[in-house]
Amino acid sequence: MFITSHALLSSSADNVYExxxxxxxxxxLTKPYQGLGSSSSSHWDLMGNAMVTPDHxxxxxxxxxxxxxxxxxxxCYLRDWELQVQFKVHGxxxxxxxxxxxxxxxxxxxxxxxxVFGNMNHFTGLGVFVDTYTNEDKNREKRQTGTQRVYPYVSAMLGNGTLSYDHERDGRPTEIGGCTAMVRxxxxxxxLLIRYIRSRLTIMTDVDGHREWRDCADISGVRLPLGFYFGATSITGDLSDNHDLISMKLYELTVDKTKEELEQEEEEEVxxxxxxxMQQFIVVEPEEGMSGVQYAVTALFSLMGLGVLAAIGLMAYGRWKEKSRKRFY
Known part of the structure; x- marks a missing residue:
């Protein structure tokens, strides 16, 4: 087993640990990608249009x-881990x-x-998306939130097998954290760094060439089951880019834990x-007011409806009046 580092890390001011x-x-998965392929000794499978080159x-x-x-x-049956990904998006x-x-x-x-970026919808587990194109209407987004997101954008989602990723809104209803990351x-x-330790999910980025991690998302109280699989996927539609994976390095993290923490881990089966x-992440949709055109169309149909009712009323009144005259003769 190869030890790469020993350091003090902090996800917040009150949570420092060795x-x-x-x-x-x-x-x-690293160069020269010898563990990738169809042989029985390989640790990774290749799928779809993915292609291996000497560099990525x-x-x-x-x-x-x-x-x-x-x-x-x-x-993966590790309870605490960190995934460091090197990738490139260009076109x-x-x-x-x-x-x-x-x-x-x-x-x-x-x-x-x-x-969902080349993977199934209604997945069970964790997805971290590097979204380079916004599908949501920017004017609508600004009306609802007061701001507009800057893309590319990194976001995280937990799937329970029933949640659907909303493409039209770039996954906002199910997002649990994210940030802008100019990667293209x-x-x-x-x-990209994804760390899961003590039921805390942390996402960091290094995309400006300074070789420094920057905070992107920090979510506490995350419960991930054991025995899930790591993967990387991508998709193009009418628009396209090269999406290159250079490396994925997974580290097991060892942290001194209290007796109570260890007992809870053993007892809790996720x-x-x-x-x-989860309620804190639910996006509430504000009701949108009608546009000028919608008001005009609504008013027009309302007037037409009133006109029809008035005509029916006049006809009924005329018939009643005629019948009344006949009763007097």
């Missing part, structure tokens, strides 16, 4: 309607004419094609991913 990192080669695994080329993936064959498309992005997974299911067409390396107090 930690050791152990590189887990069976869950890691190209999940999708800069072509329309492609999708590709790599998935670990070995389920010929200009502003707003590229897509769709890349995703990194720890899920119960594996090797399933689908619409840059001349330096781009990295079978479905969840977040404590």
């Amino acid at each position: 930690m050791e990192e152990f590189l887990k080669r069976e869950y890691s 695994v190209r999940l999708t080329p800069d072509l329309q309607s492609r999708q590709g993936a790599v998935w670990s064959r070995i389920p 010929e498309g200009k502003k707003n004419f590229h897509g769709d992005g890349v995703a990194f997974w720890l899920t119960k299911e594996r090797m399933q094609n689908g619409p 067409n840059v001349n330096h390396d781009t990295f 079978t479905v991913p969840r977040v404590d107090n």
